[in-house]
Amino acid sequence: MPPPLQTPTVVTQRAAIRDRIIEARRSGLRVGIVPTMGALHAGHLSLVQASTEQCDRTVVSIFVNPTQFLPGEDYQRYPRTIDGDLAKLAQLDVDAVFAPTVQELYRPQHSTFVEPPTVASGWEGVHRPGHFRGVVTVVVKLFHAMPADLAFLGQKDYQQARVVEQVVEELDIPIQIQVCPTVRESDGLAMSSRNAYLNANQRRQALGLVTALRTARDLVQRGQREVQLLKDAMHSTLEQHGIRRFDYATLVHPLTMDELQRVEDSAVAIVAAHVGNTRLIDNLCVDVDR
Numbered sequence: 147m148p149p150p151l152q153t154p155t156v157v158t159q160r161a162a163i164r165d166r167i168i169e170a171r172r173s174g175l176r177v178g179i180v181p182t183m184g185a186l187h188a189g190h191l192s193l194v195q196a197s198t199e200q201c202d203r204t205v206v207s208i209f210v211n212p213t214q215f216l217p218g219e220d221y222q223r224y225p226r227t228i229d230g231d232l233a234k235l236a237q238l239d240v241d242a243v244f245a246p247t248v249q250e251l252y253r254p255q256h257s258t259f260v261e262p263p264t265v266a267s268g269w270e271g272v273h274r275p276g277h278f279r280g281v282v283t284v285v286v287k288l289f290h291a292m293p294a295d296l297a298f299l300g301q302k303d304y305q306q307a308r309v310v311e312q313v314v315e316e317l318d319i320p321i322q323i324q325v326c327p328t329v330r331e332s333d334g335l336a337m338s339s340r341n342a343y344l345n346a347n348q349r350r351q352a353l354g355l356v357t358a359l360r361t362a363r364d365l366v367q368r369g370q371r372e373v374q375l376l377k378d379a380m381h382s383t384l385e386q387h388g389i390r391r392f393d394y395a396t397l398v399h400p401l402t403m404d405e406l407q408r409v410e411d412s413a414v415a416i417v418a419a420h421v422g423n424t425r426l427i428d429n430l431c432v433d434v435d436r
């Protein structure tokens with residue numbers, strides 16, 4: 147490993163990170179932020195790298211946001227690896243890490259939530275009711291605490307990125323959103339902090355998600371346009387990988403996220419499936435060659 151550039155400064159107070167960013171911008175520097183829940187992997191680090199390439203200062207936030215987890219989900223056991231995360235960020239040119247406590251970000255009787263936009267209503271919105279309400283609320287709070295020029299998000303959470311883009315536009319939040327490509331393991335599995343939950347057998351089964359997406363993409367490229375048939379092929383691919391429970395596997399419009407009947411030009415194949423007790427999501431952009 148190359149020697150550390152510099153261990154980022156850890157800031158836990160909202161006012162302190164806000165002042166730091168405002169001061170940097172006042173002196174003419176361009177500031178990028180990368181909001182995360184920690185347990186950093188190469189997918190997160192690619193966002194950090196995109197920010198360090200395009201901005202003078204990069205701030206990474208690490209906050210496991212309780213309001214976006216549903217009762218019974220993995221909030222308590224979500225991996226928290228702050229020391230390892232800081233060591234990884236020390237290899238990159240990160241100015242500061244904003245790592246607030248829950249009490250710092252949410253007041254004791256917090257009761258204000260932001261109603262998510264229409265693009266949040268399907269898919270994750272159906273299968274994790276309330277999830278996007280928590281995401282949108284924390285994103286607005288984080289964007290207030292970190293008033294940067296740019297925010298870097300991952301395509302891995304495609305619907306979340308669309309939701310955040312819509313919120314920023316409709317609530318006039320002065321920040322530019324940049325969505326960066328999904329980083330995958332060498333066999334294609336999308337990197338995710340939740341992959342740490344998988345045992346060896348489940349890790350093999352998890353490949354069913356990306357294989358289903360690639361099956362749909364390959365069929366489209368070979369001329370198949372009927373979404374029902376593409377869905378059937380995705381479903382059988384999941385089943386062939388031993389995945390018996392999936393929430394959805396289909397093709398949607400890239401902006402509205404409405405399910406398509408036919409693929410006319412561009413589409414996004416999306417999937418959410420349960421592997422053991424772990425729920426995984428993935429997606430792939432599918433373009434029709436003309």
Ligand code: AMP
Nearest residue numbers: 182183184189299300302303328329337
């Ligand atoms: P999370 O820590 O899961 O909330 O993710 C923080 C950010 O990293 C989000 O914008 C995610 O979309 C992004 N991200 C997560 N996994 C990946 C990946 N495999 N490739 C690219 N971005 C990712």
